[in-house]
Amino acid sequence: MNDQDITPRVAPQALAARMRANIERVIAGQTQTLEKVLAAFLGSGHVLLEDNPGTGKTTLAKALAKSVGAEFRRVQFTPDLLPSDILGVSVFNPKDQSFHFHAGPIFTQILLADEVNRASPRTQSALLEAMAENQVSIEGKTHVLDDLFFVIATQNPVELRGTYPLPEAQMDRFALRLSLGYVSAETEVEIVSAQERRHPLEAIAPCVDAAEVRWLKQRVKDVRVSDELKHYAVRLARATRSAPSVQLGAGPRASLALTRMAQGLALVQGGDYVKPDHIRDMAVAVLAHRLLLGPQARFSGVTAQDIVVDLLKSIPVPS
């Protein structure tokens, strides 16, 4: 299907706004996080949600999947989960004396990897190729994934027993790390009231189809970025490499992700070009999880977020 035959009557910003409004019927009081998740979805970046249990991580992923009418699968990561449980396995069929490939849950459009840090590193790395290159190689054969393929992984930062922290390479595959955080008391009351009879998730219907999403993803690339802001994004990413108490800074993949996510955010917020605010708003989510802190920083309680926030304050923002 050609891009141009889709919805030439509707502006991409309006379409994105429609998606946002649809999801907001389920996820209340999380506008900023929701905008960032949508920006990542449309900007083809994967999202790691790190938050306490019960803050709405899974609901957010499901609401997104339902809103776009995409195929949704959820994998609960456990210590005994094997790579083949995710990727799929070839089974011998005695009838025709040959192996048939049974696709695993990764062959979907939106994948919710719940509690991703509970699986062994071997299983975690099964996601690597899929997330970076949109394909999986099994038994020497490469299977291409759907072009909507989008991973929302969750992890619980509180419980550390029996978990395997994601390796840096895996972390780097996520475009964003976000946390939802707790909502205000009023919003929480609204959530309780909304779910008295039935879950609002059951009520929402797809508001865009897969073809429209593909078109939107193309439109994100059309969002204009000035050279100055590209420089700003690169300068932020590079500054993490020389920041004190950082052992390993963010790589060029981070500069790329920062620009792309800012484009996505501009589109979701109804703009057609990137403003410095977009880059600034995305910087912590894009950069912080890629930093490896030195022991001194960990001892003095400085977090990667703190470092990125400091950098944002120290590097003059284009104005």
Place this chain on the structure above:
Amino acid sequence: MHPLMLAAAIAFWGWQTGMWIVAAPVAIALVAAWRLPLRWDLAPAQLYRVADFCTVLAVVLGGYLYVTYGNPRAIILLFQWWPLALLPLALAHAYGTSERMDLRVLFWSLRRNPPRRAAGFDPWFPYYVMWLIAASAANVRDEWFYIGLVALASWPLVRIRPGSYRVGAWGIAFSIAVALGYGLQYGLHEAQLWLEAQVPEWLSGAGSRTDPYRSTTDIGHIGALKQSDTIVLRVAAGDGVGPPRLLHRASYNTYAGASWFARSAKFGAVSSSPRPDNWVLEPAGRPSARIVIHDYSVQRNPVLSLPAGTVTVEKLVAKTMKRNPLGAVQIERDPGFFSYEAAYTAGRAVEGAPAAEDLRIARAEHAAFAALASELGLNEMTPGAAVARVRRYFAEGFQYAAFQESAARNASPIVDFVLRSRAGHCEYFATATALLLRAAGIPARYATGFAVLESSTLENAWVVRERHAHSWVRAHVDGAWIEVDTTPPTWAVIEASASGAWTGVLDIVSWMRFRAAQAWNNSSGQTLLSAAFIVVFPFALWIAWRLYRSRRKINNVAPGQPIMTTPWPGADSELYRIEQRMGELGWGRRVHETAGDWLARLRADAPVDCGALAEIVDLHYRYRFDPRGLSGTQRARLRQAGAAWIASKVS
């Protein structure tokens, strides 16, 4: 919080402590932070470091005060200087960018375990209170202090007074609170004086107090006599010579109601020659031995502990020295460590001639002691023989007991001791001996001081603990005062058996304190201070330089600076002129703020028309950051709106 309030609190502190030289620059430096546009954006880690530095500073200050002044003066002085130890943090916060102080700055536990939402607080009110407490630690007890304190305490209260209360009612309630506060503190003070009078021993800390006019004994008290293991004196004797067994502090001549008093014992000045630290007690005396005594006094004008027959006291810095006819030597100086060298003639006490008081026995004890004296046949003996008989009498039938089981009924406790119980502590023995000798016609005085019994291998010196406090008798025999100690020698062993389990550790601490004080005294205070300055000053400079190096911005884009130096498009946007104009009014954009953030901040706080500004910012953004740029009409609109906005602002 109003900066002048803080300045007033600091000024109050300066007034109360008399440290104007310190208070004035501190107040100016802090208040200037509200006026100057200069700001350092310190990262959390840097603030942590400043806070840690303050902690180190406070610990060093506390250690220095403890070593120099000892408790409890050190605690009071620490309270007095505490806010200054926190001054670096206060300055860092005042010249920093955040309004509230992160709790993590103060608590290590929160740094290790950061809370999900950073908790902050306004540090200025606690700091204000801290200055008031510090001012009160100066302990100036006049009504001006109370008036000043009430004024400074009411200032913030007036500011936060809820509007729903009427001024009159609020004022009356406040006056009542002030009056109650005054009454309570007065009552507390009186209660403390009463308590101090009742239980002096409860409050006696390390070091011992001696009142040369009165010695309250524990005679007649039931229960155990318990004294601490604290080391109060250190005695260094010459090579080969042991120290004198007894160090005398004061003698008393009148016994009444379980207390000894020094009557008709007026103090007279002792002159120093040839050097001001050389005090001559007995110009004609020829010393046969000398010892060095290191003393620690908690009282202001301490009484010296001297061996019998002291001729001169040397190397003692004091304002004045005086002594009474009973042999008590008191000097005028501040509490703390001091040491002196005593040259003495062994075996001969130097005191005034015997008087009528030295033979008097109160009516309650007279009959019993007179009977006892004649029973022992003391009246027929020579004084020397009588003293020997008395010594033997107490050595034979009496026991040392630190625990007193029951009190005598209908009899003076000292008579009960001699006739019935025959067991008691040194005060019983000394009092009974003195009275018995008096009954035999030998002038006798009750002497108090310390026994030198313990040699410390740790310190390589003789140490005298508080429980070595002792009393004995000085009897006038053959024209000289001799020391008569009738307490059974087992007393020291019995006392030592009650020493605490921590004694060893406490001894080491005590010794370290003593050595530090000695080091301080040996190098004159000046040298040590300048040495400390040499160490601390470069360190402070280094920290200042580190902070300066790591400064990250000076708050506002300063007016008059080149507007933009980047080669990017849109440098002629009208927004920059607006920014500049707002900067002159104190609302400039900060370096890390985007134009959008700046607008949001202005919208929240600044008294300007933000509706028009929002349009200008929008056009400016498009002009600067949209590669497609502005259309001709949009550019004209930006130009026109910007000019209009500036014109409205200028007018």
